[in-house]
Amino acid sequence: MKRQLLNRLVMANLLLMPLCGSAFAADQASGDQADLIKRGEYLSRAGDCMACHSVPGKPDYAGGLPIKSDLGVIYSTNITPDKNVGIGNYTEEQFSDAVREGIRADGSHLYPAMPYPDYAKVNDEDIKALYAYFMHGVKASDYQPPKTDLSFPFSQRWGMMFWNWTFGNDDGFEPIKGASDEVNRGAYLVEGLGHCGSCHTPRGVGMQEKAYDHTDEDFLAGGDLNGWPVPPLRGIAHWTKQEIIDYLQTGRNDKAGVGGEMTSVVYNSTSHMTDEDAASIAAYIKHLAGDDKPAAVDAAKAQATTDKLTSAKDLTLGERLYIDNCAACHFVDGKGAAKAFPQLDGASIVNADSPDGLINVILKGAQLPSTEKAPSELKMPGFAHRLDDNEVAMLASFIRSGWNNNAPGVTAEDVKKVRESLE
Structure with missing residues (x-):
C-alpha cells in the first residue's frame, strides 16, 4: 500500500515538472521583457523623445509640437502604439528604419527635424529596447496632431531621398581609438541618442549638420537655433568636468544657468540620466577639449x-x-x-x-x-x-x-x- 502511494507521488511529480518549468520560463521571459521596457524608457529619455513628441495638455508622445524651420513649421507625430494614428502597426524593423533612416512604415520619408542622421549611430540592442518601450510601455493615444504642410517643393517628401544621398548620414557609431570606456560611452550618447550635434553643430547650405562625429572639427562647433546663438561644446575648457555634470543634471552650475531650448533638454532628458552617463558625457566633452586652456582673464x-x-x-x-x-x-x-x-x-x-x-x-x-x-x-x-x-x-x-x-x-x-x- 505504501509502495503504491509512493509510486503515485513520484509519477505526479514527474508529470508536474514540465508544467513548473514552463511557468518558470514564462516568469523569466516576463521579467526579461519588463527589464527591456524599462531600459527602453531610459533610452527614450536619453534620446529626448518626450520633448519633441509631447505638448502640454496632450498625452505623452502623442505629438503636435510645432518645430520652426527655414522651410516652414513641422509638427511632431504621434508615436504612441495607437494602430490608427500612431506606430502600433510598426514592426521592429520598420521602427528601426524610421529612427535610423528616416523612412516611415508606408515608405515615405521623414524630414530631418527628426534627427535620424544622428540616430543612425544607435545600436541594435538599444533599438530593440526602444521598440519594446514604445509598443508596451507607452499608453496608446488616438490624438491626431496637426499635419505638416510645407510649401512646394518641400511638400514632396520623396525628394528627401536626394537630401539623404547628399547630406545625410548612415554611419554607425565608431569608438574613439585609445579613449577610455567612459569617454566612448559619452561619445555614443552625444553623437547618437543625445543628438547634441543637431543644435550645437553649424548647418550647411542644405540645412544639414556639417559634421556628425568627433573626427570633424565642425562637430559641436556651435550654431544658431531660431535666432538663439548655440555655444560650441567642442572643448569647454573653462568648465570643469563636475560643472558639466551639474549643468546636465540640474540646469545650473557655478558659472551658468540653462536657457532657451536647452531648458527642455535638461528637464526632459539629461536630468533623468544616471550619474555614470552624465559623467561619461562630461568626460567626452572634456576629451574634445584636449590641451585647450581657458581664455586669459583681464x-x-x-x-x-x-x-x-x-x-x-x-x-x-x-x-x-x-x-x-x-x-x-x-x-x-x-x-x-x-x-x-x-x-x-x-x-x-x-x-x-x-x-x-x-x-x-x-x-x-x-x-x-x-x-x-x-x-x-x-x-x-x-x-x-x-x-x-x-x-x-x-x-x-x-x-x-x-x-x-x-x-x-x-x-x-x-x-x-x-x-x-x-x-
Missing part, C-alpha cells in the same frame, strides 16, 4: 568695471540700467551666485557673435527647471514691459563690453527684431 579690466559700478558715479545709461535691474542678483562684479544666478562675466550667451540670445533673456526672462537634484525653480523676470528698445540695447551693450566681456554693441533695431519675434 583682471584689471574686470576690476575697473566692478569699481565703477560700486562707486555709482558718472554712469552711462547702460551701467545705470544694470545697477537698477540686474546688480541685485548678478552683482557688481558680474559673477552672480553659484547654482542660482548665472555669471555674466565671460558667459557664452553674452559674448556670442549674435546678441539675440541675451536680448531674448532680457526681454522674456528665464527660469531654471525643477529637477530631482535641484527642485527649486529660480526665475528671472522679463523686462519687455519695463524697458524700451533703446534701453535694452544700452543695457545689453554694457554687459557685452563690461568685465572680461568683449563683444560688439547692440542697436535698438536688434532689440526690435527680437521683440517682434517674441510677440
